[in-house]
Amino acid sequence: MKLRYKIANGILALLGLAILSLGLVISHTADCEPAPALSGETELMKAMVSRCYGSPDVLALEDIAKPAPADDEVLVKVVAASVNPLDWHYMRGSPYLMRLGTGLGAPTDASMGVDFAGTVAAVGSDVTRFKVGDEVFGGRSGAFAEYVTVREDRAIALKPANMTFQQAAAVPIAGITALQALRDNGKLQPGQKVLINGASGGVGTFAVQIARSFGAEVTGVCSTRNLEMVRSIGADHVIDYTVENYTESGIEYDLIIDMVGNHSLLANRRALTPDGIFVIVGGPKGDWIAPLMNPIKALVLSPFVGQEFGMMLAKMSQDDLSILGDLMQDGKVTPVIDRSYRLSEVADAIRYSEEGHARGKIIVTLE
Numbered sequence: 555m556k557l558r559y560k561i562a563n564g565i566l567a568l569l570g571l572a573i574l575s576l577g578l579v580i581s582h583t584a585d586c587e588p589a590p591a592l593s594g595e596t597e598l599m600k601a602m603v604s605r606c607y608g609s610p611d612v613l614a615l616e617d618i619a620k621p622a623p624a625d626d627e628v629l630v631k632v633v634a635a636s637v638n639p640l641d642w643h644y645m646r647g648s649p650y651l652m653r654l655g656t657g658l659g660a661p662t663d664a665s666m667g668v669d670f671a672g673t674v675a676a677v678g679s680d681v682t683r684f685k686v687g688d689e690v691f692g693g694r695s696g697a698f699a700e701y702v703t704v705r706e707d708r709a710i711a712l713k714p715a716n717m718t719f720q721q722a723a724a725v726p727i728a729g730i731t732a733l734q735a736l737r738d739n740g741k742l743q744p745g746q747k748v749l750i751n752g753a754s755g756g757v758g759t760f761a762v763q764i765a766r767s768f769g770a771e772v773t774g775v776c777s778t779r780n781l782e783m784v785r786s787i788g789a790d791h792v793i794d795y796t797v798e799n800y801t802e803s804g805i806e807y808d809l810i811i812d813m814v815g816n817h818s819l820l821a822n823r824r825a826l827t828p829d830g831i832f833v834i835v836g837g838p839k840g841d842w843i844a845p846l847m848n849p850i851k852a853l854v855l856s857p858f859v860g861q862e863f864g865m866m867l868a869k870m871s872q873d874d875l876s877i878l879g880d881l882m883q884d885g886k887v888t889p890v891i892d893r894s895y896r897l898s899e900v901a902d903a904i905r906y907s908e909e910g911h912a913r914g915k916i917i918v919t920l921e
């Protein structure tokens with residue numbers, strides 16, 4: 555064998571070994587560690603935590619240290635929280651690649667939950683935007699707990715007066731995702747045709763209402779049992795995915811927001827106008843590359859076709875929370891709530907979310 559082939563083979567073997575080692579390291583799941591000991595003087599609160607990766611069985615309701623607000627933070631007494639698929643991605647550390655950020659072997663941060671609504675219980679010395687007693691909603695890791703601290707310039711806003719804490723807690727991740735997918739990635743304009751695939755879920759129920767408020771013609775795709783609900787929140791047309799494949803209807807949309815990833819990008823191309831936009835919000839589950847396949851294909855396909863294909867990653871934003879607050883205050887968006895669980899029942903709430911058939915949002919109410 556020529557020397558250059560030997561070198562190439564050696565490099566390939568080393569690369570293979572490196573990928574295998576990285577795969578083994580990031581997929582390793584360590585045993586659950588006991589809760590760290592706290593001094594007798596520590597002020598405590600109840601919180602749902604996850605000290606290792608795994609199924610909802612790893613979740614535990616613990617007494618942990620109650621946080622104190624820094625100078626630029628507010629302390630919120632949580633009244634309600636809501637569940638997102640993100641919570642079980644964190645809990646399982648899946649897809650494994652996310653463990654590069656959340657912790658190899660076990661989560662570096664045991665706290666769970668993001669979306670919250672509650673009452674400001676204390677403010678740091680530099681806080682000017684909020685005061686004790688304000689009713690607020692927002693997003694911050696550790697929301698499945700009695701208290702959470704949030705920087706005043708981060709994802710926290712005043713709760714609209716006409717919304718309950720449960721309704722407000724439903725909003726942050728799902729509402730912001732829907733808003734940013736339609737407005738920023740989808741560049742939705744009044745009169746355009748938009749199709750929402752996964753219209754009955756957390757993100758979908760916000761997307762239908764927000765798209766309608768933008769003056770778009772909205773088509774929602776959901777299963778038979780959710781057709782009436784999706785129509786009732788403002789969809790002009792509904793498609794039952796159990797009987798009809800929207801990519802074969804012959805109708806072209808200016809924008810498709812996809813929460814499901816159950817049709818190929820080429821099939822979706824048929825359902826787009828020649829300069830239409832396809833926004834990937836969610837897709838198939840999987841520990842390895844299954845969830846990344848459509849975003850990778852979109853990157854490859856987009857430069858060669860007139861349509862735009864791309865994945866979006868929602869960013870928590872105070873401004874967008876305020877926009878959603880205004881839409882709720884004006885009656886243009888009303889969160890759809892499926893079920894409510896207590897803090898001690900978060901494992902059941904997440905099990906239900908993992909089934910993938912939530913009807914709007916799943917709420918956690920703190921007693």
Ligand SMILES: NC(=O)c1ccc[n+]([C@@H]2O[C@H](COP(=O)([O-])OP(=O)(O)OC[C@H]3O[C@@H](n4cnc5c(N)ncnc54)[C@H](OP(=O)(O)O)[C@@H]3O)[C@@H](O)[C@H]2O)c1
Binds near residue numbers: 753755913914
């Ligand atoms: N990119 C981001 O920044 C971002 C942000 C938030 C969420 N996400 C992702 O977006 C996805 C949706 O999130 P979510 O909070 O809306 O989830 P969810 O509340 O669990 O909703 C899932 C919905 O999907 C529907 N569905 C299942 N199979 C379907 C099909 N074949 N066709 C149409 N609809 C179908 C279900 O409706 P039926 O019961 O009628 O089947 C259910 O209502 C998840 O994958 C999540 O991880 C991404």
